[in-house]
Amino acid sequence: MTAPIRILLVEDDPEDAEYLAAILDRAHDVQFEIERVDRLSSALTAATKTRPDVVLLDLTLPDAEGLKTVRRARLGFGSIPFLVLTGFHDEALGVDAVQEGAQDYLVKDKLDAGLIIRAVRYAIERQRAADEAANLRQREALQREFVANVSHELRTPLTAIKASLESLRRGGLSDPPTRERFIAAIERQTEHLARLVEEMLAVATLESGGLGANPQALELGTIVRQMLDDFASKAAAAKISLSADGFDKMRVWADPDHLIEILHNLTENAIKYNKTGGSVRITAQESDGAVEVTVSDTGVGIAKDETPLIFTPFHRTRYATSKKISGTGLGLSITKRAVERNGGRLWFESDPGKGSHFHFTLPRA
Ligand SMILES: Nc1ncnc2c1ncn2[C@@H]1O[C@H](COP(=O)(O)OP(=O)(O)OP(=O)(O)O)[C@@H](O)[C@H]1O
Ligand SMILES: [Mg+2]
Structure with missing residues (x-):
């Protein structure tokens, strides 16, 4: 058996809550662990504390109503996916909720265990894919910044070396103190370049390798x-x-x-x-x-x-x-x-x- 799916059920109507819990209880191949709260404020606290896999959210709560519930939920739940529960007559509200950030909506009067399981699994999977894509975008941005820095950092010592060589060619060679000064500068910059290359290799190796x-x-x-x-x-x-x-x-x-x-x-x-x-x-x-x-x-x-x-x-x-x-x-x-x-x-x-x-x-x- 796979790990149980942890659901935070936010529903203030005890009958509806019982009804939903009973349906989930009837599922054979999946186990659910349900935590119940009856207010949005308690849901936001519970979500940060226990990090459920998914939230089922009623849209009419004592402390939030309709799309306002969805907006506050989206901000408060962060990357925890949530599905809204609507009644038979306000299915349109469900569609609006999805546009505001809910993963899906479930119409209470038309529920069965299979439908909930499918919706919950899709919601978790879609959220995981979205998080992964966001992570990837962030890594790519960091990499672009790193490459831009690398080119800048390599160019600085190279420019200095070129300038010193140029000065040597233009007469610096014949005057021993000037010659020594430019050679020392070239030595210093070459060492700096070598260290940069070595350290950038270390960054690349650590980036590509797994655990140590x-x-x-x-x-x-x-x-x-x-x-x-x-x-x-x-x-x-x-x-x-x-x-x-x-x-x-x-x-x-x-x-x-x-x-x-x-x-x-x-x-x-x-x-x-x-x-x-x-x-x-x-x-x-x-x-x-x-x-x-x-x-x-x-x-x-x-x-x-x-x-x-x-x-x-x-x-x-x-x-x-x-x-x-x-x-x-x-x-x-x-x-x-x-x-x-x-x-x-x-x-x-x-x-x-x-x-x-x-x-x-x-x-x-
Ligand atoms: N122990 C420390 N006390 C004070 N400043 C520090 C100390 N360690 C690091 N720093 C500061 O943090 C910066 C970054 O340190 P880091 O070791 O990454 O680079 P670095 O020493 O300049 O170059 P290198 O890549 O050669 O180590 C340093 O340039 C220095 O300004
Ligand atoms: Mg250092």
Whole structure:
């Protein structure tokens, strides 16, 4: 037997409600779970709380009448499909209701179990298809925006390289200090380009892959310590201390490449946006079957008005751009995708001028 269909029945006439429930009870091949309410306001509350598969909505209720009921329902039920119930004499109202957003209408006096089952199943299916189409449109819009950003981001270093080469050709080669300056600029821009290409590949891979390519049980402490060793000389050069604790035998279930990428990006940021003499600390704790890792820094922090944009691809804060700190603005959006692909969450708190805490969760192994 398939899963029961959960119906929210909004009907204030007890006789009509009983009659409908009795018909649904007679269905053999489908099981229904019916929740009954007699007002639109209670229906809107119930729908957000229990998220039924479908709502059957009477149009004459103590707190709403006719098409007004439909309009409020459409706004309040969001993506939960609803069918309206009309009487024999107001079938025309049913047609209007469909135009206002109801999936279908059922005439109360002409009901039988088969008809309701078919209408309910069609309504659920049509709503699912509509949601899927809306999702697809949103993804396509994001992709178009990403491609537009990519072309812009690639063009900037390319233009700079071309300009430096041009200057070298026009005489810069013969003057050693000028030559060194242009070569250094070309080197810097080439490195930036290489990083952009690498990170864009990471975005594409994470976009196309399913849940972590190869999830497995990983010893978190070992990976964190190895990574801190890799960053040791960079941190020492910036006079920043690195520490990690709380990892005793803690194990997570994740793709190893993803985990390294996540830790690498967060630690790199914590060092890069820090202050001389500052510190970076990585800690972990268990909560609700998950492991929560926190990367804390005593750095420059993130201004409140820039907080909502931090995970947007290519976004860099005013601080990063004004101080000309190198970066593509892709690190955190890759990190967020990688965490989510492995079934976790990523978020942060920041105190401008004092530092930031980036947290992520992963399932415990
Ligand atoms: N720990 C942090 N403290 C302060 N600002 C941060 C921190 N982490 C990220 N940011 C801000 O968020 C922006 C986006 O970070 P993200 O890691 O995505 O890009 P990036 O570091 O600029 O470039 P890259 O792609 O090379 O990592 C950064 O440019 C920086 O302005
Ligand atoms: Mg970064």
